[in-house]
Amino acid sequence: xxxxxxxxxxxxxxxxxxxxxxxxxxxxxxxxxxxxxxxxxxxxxxxxxxxxxxxxxxxxxxxxxxxxxxxxxxxxxxxxxxxxxxxxxxxxxxxxxxxxxxxxxxxxxxxxxxxxxxxxxxxxxxxxxxxxxxxxxxxxxxxxxxxxxxxxxxxxxxxxxxxxxxxxxxxxxxxxxxxxxxxxxxxxxxxxxxxxxxxxxxxxxxxxxxxxxxxxxxxxxxxxxxxxxxxxxxxxxxxxxxxxxxxxxxxxxxxxxxxxxxxxxxxxx
Amino acid sequence: xxxxxxxxxxxxxxxxxxxxxxxxxxxxxxxxxxxxxxxxxxxxxxxxxxxxxxxxxxxxxxxxxxxxxxxxxxxxxxxxxxxxxxxxxxxxxxxxxxxxxxxxxxxxxxxxxxxxxxxxxxxxxxxxxxxxxxxxxxxxxxxxxxxxxxxxxxxxxxxxxxxxxxxxxxxxxxxxxxxxxxxxxxxxxxxxxxxxxxxxxxxxxxxxxxxxxxxxxxxxxxxxxxxxxxxxxxxxxxxxxxxxxxxxxxxxxxxxxxxxxxxxxxxxxxxxxxxxxxxxxxxxxxxxxxxxxxxxxxxxxxxxxxxxxxxxxxxxxxxxxxxxxxxxxxxxxxxxxxxxxxxxxxxxxxxxxxxxxxxxxxxxxxxxxxxxxxxxxxxxxxxxxxxxxxxxxxxxxxxxxxxxxxxxxxxxxxxxxxxxxxxxxxxxxxxxxxxxxxxxxxxxxxxxxxxxxxxxxxxxxxxxxxxxxxxxxxxxxxxxxxxx
Numbered sequence: 001x002x003x004x005x006x007x008x009x010x011x012x013x014x015x016x017x018x019x020x021x022x023x024x025x026x027x028x029x030x031x032x033x034x035x036x037x038x039x040x041x042x043x044x045x046x047x048x049x050x051x052x053x054x055x056x057x058x059x060x061x062x063x064x065x066x067x068x069x070x071x072x073x074x075x076x077x078x079x080x081x082x083x084x085x086x087x088x089x090x091x092x093x094x095x096x097x098x099x100x101x102x103x104x105x106x107x108x109x110x111x112x113x114x115x116x117x118x119x120x121x122x123x124x125x126x127x128x129x130x131x132x133x134x135x136x137x138x139x140x141x142x143x144x145x146x147x148x149x150x151x152x153x154x155x156x157x158x159x160x161x162x163x164x165x166x167x168x169x170x171x172x173x174x175x176x177x178x179x180x181x182x183x184x185x186x187x188x189x190x191x192x193x194x195x196x197x198x199x200x201x202x203x204x205x206x207x208x209x210x211x212x213x214x215x216x217x218x219x220x221x222x223x224x225x226x227x228x229x230x231x232x233x234x235x236x237x238x239x240x241x242x243x244x245x246x247x248x249x250x251x252x253x254x255x256x257x258x259x260x261x262x263x264x265x266x267x268x269x
Numbered sequence: 270x271x272x273x274x275x276x277x278x279x280x281x282x283x284x285x286x287x288x289x290x291x292x293x294x295x296x297x298x299x300x301x302x303x304x305x306x307x308x309x310x311x312x313x314x315x316x317x318x319x320x321x322x323x324x325x326x327x328x329x330x331x332x333x334x335x336x337x338x339x340x341x342x343x344x345x346x347x348x349x350x351x352x353x354x355x356x357x358x359x360x361x362x363x364x365x366x367x368x369x370x371x372x373x374x375x376x377x378x379x380x381x382x383x384x385x386x387x388x389x390x391x392x393x394x395x396x397x398x399x400x401x402x403x404x405x406x407x408x409x410x411x412x413x414x415x416x417x418x419x420x421x422x423x424x425x426x427x428x429x430x431x432x433x434x435x436x437x438x439x440x441x442x443x444x445x446x447x448x449x450x451x452x453x454x455x456x457x458x459x460x461x462x463x464x465x466x467x468x469x470x471x472x473x474x475x476x477x478x479x480x481x482x483x484x485x486x487x488x489x490x491x492x493x494x495x496x497x498x499x500x501x502x503x504x505x506x507x508x509x510x511x512x513x514x515x516x517x518x519x520x521x522x523x524x525x526x527x528x529x530x531x532x533x534x535x536x537x538x539x540x541x542x543x544x545x546x547x548x549x550x551x552x553x554x555x556x557x558x559x560x561x562x563x564x565x566x567x568x569x570x571x572x573x574x575x576x577x578x579x580x581x582x583x584x585x586x587x588x589x590x591x592x593x594x595x596x597x598x599x600x601x602x603x604x605x606x607x608x609x610x611x612x613x614x615x616x617x618x619x620x621x622x623x624x625x626x627x628x629x630x631x632x633x634x635x636x637x638x639x640x641x642x643x644x645x646x647x648x649x650x651x652x653x654x655x656x657x658x659x660x661x662x663x664x665x666x667x668x669x670x671x672x673x674x675x676x677x678x679x680x681x682x683x684x685x686x687x688x689x690x691x692x693x694x695x696x697x698x699x700x701x702x703x704x705x706x707x708x709x710x711x712x713x714x715x716x717x718x719x720x721x722x723x724x725x726x727x728x729x730x731x732x733x734x735x736x737x738x739x740x741x742x743x744x745x746x747x748x749x750x751x752x753x
Binding site: 024025026027030031033034094133137140141143144145193216217218241242243244245248249 | 300301329336337339345346347349
């Protein structure tokens with residue numbers, strides 16, 4: 001199966017330098033809806049769904065491969081290889097920020113910049129490290145998912161189409177939006193919230209932007225600071241918004257922060 | 270106030286009452302979740318005062334931690350991009366810290382410039398539904414575990430209709446009979462279990478089952494390759510709601526191995542009786558001869574003593590075998606020179622025409638071992654070697670030693686052993702088919718030898734070329750408590 005089909009890869013934009021967008025846990029590539037188009041005139045936009053999410057090929061899901069973030073990082077590198085992407089600007093949200101970190105360590109030559117949106121290298125608190133959650137919280141989440149998916153599968157997915165007050169948006173979003181197989185979602189949640197990538201941060205070989213929300217229950221500012229301090233070469237920008245999705249709650253500010261990060265030192269490559 | 274104005278204001282008040290007290294919660298928030306309005310029903314459910322919630326609290330802050338994660342990572346993105354979500358399960362933390370299970374439906378309202386401005390949510394108490402769901406999940410988990418047990422079971426587990434038509438067929442059944450589930454489902458279990466010949470027995474079983482009694486029966490099933498398979502079948506009736514037979518479950522177990530052991534035991538009993546009887550016959554014949562002649566005969570008494578020795582050895586072997594079976598071999602370990610022991614055994618077991626050569630090394634070969642038991646092993650090996658040697662063949666005993674173990678090899682130039690027989694050679698009651706017709710024996714010698722050597726933490730190997738001869742090698746550790 002082609003990687004493009006497997007990961008439901010979408011290509012947009014008029015530029016030549018590739019910008020690869022990776023969505024986080026719980027959704028799919030449409031998360032980038034309010035941000036990605038701003039870069040279409042200057043970049044070649046590559047969007048995709050992780051296997052198990054959105055319109056990816058569910059039959060490609062392999063419980064062993066995707067039992068760690070390395071499996072997802074491998075997919076990112078396969079997309080880069082199949083499309084022959086070079087000098088990639090990788091934009092990853094939440095868990096996908098760490099997937100980008102792993103991919104860049106694996107193949108440094110592919111990547112020119114990383115944009116880490118609300119990153120967290122570890123959600124669970126550890127000796128002297130505040131990730132924001134206890135191990136029990138995460139176990140509760142996995143339990144909670146079970147009960148939610150009973151309603152989720154029947155109630156949410158089909159109905160979200162109907163009542164939108166932004167019909168122009170609803171029309172071109174297809175029905176699979178954020179559709180996730182419950183069993184896959186459960187494993188992805190476990191992999192996302194139980195991974196520890198702190199030791200990978202100092203090994204990132206490229207310049208990175210850490211986009212931190214002013215108030216984020218999933219990735220508190222202390223975590224953003226931690227990521228910024230442990231990367232060899234990074235900038236930290238705090239976006240004045242709450243929540244875990246600045247690309248949805250403050251798309252304009254998010255675009256501006258990424259643009260200015262990409263502008264700086266441009267041409268000095 | 271005129272009557273129309275009066276009506277309007279009454280209507281407005283009534284609608285306010287409905288909004289406040291309708292049996293579902295209403296909640297209005299800003300796009301970031303900050304609560305701006307909440308109805309009385311939700312306040313009553315949660316125990317909060319209105320001012321507690323509308324002074325800057327955010328909806329997500331009322332949620333339990335898993336709910337908060339779900340809100341940020343799934344609920345919020347869908348609502349932001351789609352404008353609505355329906356029936357999302359959350360737990361709201363009440364003022365008294367108890368969780369209130371709810372279902373949340375939200376619609377996002379936008380300002381004229383398209384930016385979201387307000388989220389309107391209706392909230393339903395889902396306490397009952399959540400407890401049903403939890404039961405459902407637990408039941409599903411139980412069912413999955415049970416299904417896994419059935420799937421992994423080495424027994425065949427099968428369910429049939431009251432008439433015996435197969436409905437489910439597990440992997441154990443596939444392995445036992447060789448039929449895949451797809452082939453068998455929908456066919457009569459009788460075809461596989463009773464092969465036509467045993468219809469009367471099968472009908473009796475079904476009659477018992479229909480009378481509501483579980484039954485157990487041993488029968489011969491038919492494999493996909495046509496071969497027979499000995500099985501035990503346990504059938505259990507499962508009544509339907511009206512008490513009639515609704516389904517039958519069958520647990521079918523391969524008892525081939527047990528049957529084989531039973532067969533060997535029967536053969537062994539027959540053989541042991543025969544072996545015990547023949548010295549008695551000899552003793553009786555010599556005694557009768559002496560009585561008839563009324564004379565003492567030195568030769569006769571020697572023969573009688575020889576036969577009693579043979580009887581005693583047989584009985585010793587039988588006793589030892591029963592001790593071995595009960596895992597009770599007591600060893601009296603002492604430092605033993607294997608060369609000396611082997612030579613002594615060889616001197617007592619030589620026969621005319623088959624010389625035994627003990628190729629002794631320069632010095633002794635010492636191991637900690639039980640003298641009586643090890644001599645028994647050597648006696649068994651040397652007797653066998655002599656027994657199966659042709660006239661003029663010779664038996665050679667060799668020795669060797671490494672830092673860990675010592676070995677003694679007994680080689681003959683006899684008939685050799687077929688490859689198929691090698692793996693069973695040391696089994697209890699086993700006799701090589703060609704040997705059984707050629708020489709007497711009860712099939713215990715090699716079994717006992719192996720168990721004695723193993724009790725010493727050693728091992729016994731055999732190499733054989735049919736028609737050329739066999740070599741049995743005993744390896745024993747040179748130090749106590751170490752494995753050779």
